[in-house]
Amino acid sequence: MVRVMDFSYTEEDEMVRETAQEFVRKYVLPRRNKISYGGPLPDDIIKAAADAGFLGFNISERFGGAGGSIQQMSIIVEELAKGDVSMALPVFVLLVNGWPFMLERYGSEEAKEEILPSVVKGRTFFGIGSTEPSGGSDVMNEKSKAERRDGRWIASGEKVYISGVGESMRLPGGGGFLTLLRTGDKSLGSRAFTSFAFMIKGTDGNVKEGVKTTLFENIAREGLSTGGFSFDGVDIDDKYRVGDVGKGFHIIMEGFNIARIYVAAACNGAASEAISMGIEHLKTRNLFDQPLGRQEGLQFELADTYTKLQSSRLLTQRAAWLLDRVYKHGEKVPLSEQNLAVSMAKMTAPPTAHEIITKVMVWHGALAYTKDSPLGAAQGGVMSYYVGAEGGINIMKLIIARELLGKEFLSYKSA
Structure with missing residues (x-):
């Protein structure tokens, strides 16, 4: 089956993006360094995220959520990561969306009624x-x-x-x-x-x-x-x-596919902010009587990193779009196709973001090595998802190879 992807965002999608951008301007940017280097997320930011509808956004309206799509949640996470490049807020938000969504799909009515409304209100973490x-x-x-x-x-x-x-x-x-x-x-x-x-x-x-x-x-x-x-x-x-007894492994794996899309979106957001900071620096920083941006070598680095970022974003958007075919539109998309799309996005986004942020740090010089700059926090934040969280890069490669070659080619015993 040929799947034609529509790259346009709906009016509702753009409203979601604008809401997230306004939230970042109001609550995140004024305290960016405090969030990056100052300990736990402030309670008022968690409450504001709940009031904005970001917590449990994927949960149905029955439990207080918005019933939003995976694509829309990816937009929210990406925008939050542009503000909090340390990844604390976007990861908090993506966790209390992806995993409560799995609880709603497979949990008992009693557990859902107890936990989900409290997650949406920002009172409970899940x-x-x-x-x-x-x-x-x-x-x-x-x-x-x-x-x-x-x-x-x-x-x-x-x-x-x-x-x-x-x-x-x-x-x-x-x-x-x-x-x-x-x-x-x-x-x-x-x-x-x-x-x-x-x-x-x-x-x-x-x-x-x-x-x-x-x-x-x-x-x-x-x-x-x-x-x-x-x-x-x-x-x-x-x-x-x-879920049923004996079905836990597959429920967890299903949840990881959703979470990996959100993690990729967050990494893309942090990288996007780093690129924006880098472009501004190349335009305004003068050395040898001219802007840094006139150095051809740096222009080439900018072209390379920007292209890699857009490639990563497209992989993430396609994975989100594909899973929305399943969860929002009820289409029967083969699991192997889902696994491929998600794993390519998760394999690409963290190392791409880390590479971009590191290059932008080099462009900034000594400033980037201080806590006056958010770039160090960004580099450390995306590293969490490079080394393993939600599945390490090499695990993503194994999944991709498994779906292309078949389970019989695995070097380990498959489930």
Whole structure:
């Protein structure tokens, strides 16, 4: 089937963009460096993001969301990243869209009614808790488990390098994570896993008994925490099970496809802002009695980096458009086609953004190495998604190769 992509944005899409741009001008740019280097996202910015409709934007109106498209959410995330190039705010927003969306698709009515409206109001955080101390990419060998007893689940294990642990403990309505737990024998393969809405602090403000949290010190993206949580014999009500028993692996993988689009959009936004800063610097910075922009070597670098950015943006836009065919229009798009589009976008955006930001830092010279410039925060922020978050670059390459060659060519056992 030939899919013809319409590159034009609708009037509603442009309204979404303008709303995000105005939000950045009003709330983000005046405090850009404080967000980049000054600790947790301010509570008033989280509240303002909720009031603007950015939190739970993808969630249906029934639970207080806007029922927005993946393309529109990508627009929001990209614009937010142009303001907060450290990635803290855009990543907070993309997490509380992509993963609550999966909860709405597969969760129980009771869990959805409890969690989703609170996420939309900015009272509750809800993200993804997948990575374990033994690694994040080898999901099939994760060890955290849950055993069913008398209609409930008893869970034990540990998750690490999780975004939003601090926010889950700090927000008045708590927070949690779509978490993958082993519920069957290893011989079952991917059917050995079930996903849960694991609330480390409930919407009632009570910390889950038996859960211990820890926080890591990020080298960048200081406005959004990275941490972990361990749990030993923790009781989980079956209402927090997300999807059927044994379907958790595929639910998590589906969620990653959406999250990877948003991550790519955020990286594109930070890179776009860096390019804009670079162009202004090349025009206005004078050395050797002329603007830097007259140096042919720098012109060539600008042409290369700008073209790479637009290529990355097009890959991301196509992936978002394709998944909207599935979720908004009900089209049957083969999973392999979805995986290819998403993985190409996620493989491209973080390294492209990192390359662009690094070049612009070199153009700026010593200033870029100080906290008076946001470029260092941008470089560190996108690096999080270069090294592994939401799937490392080499994992994206493996997915692309798998879809092109077939599973029989994989060097590892596939689900």
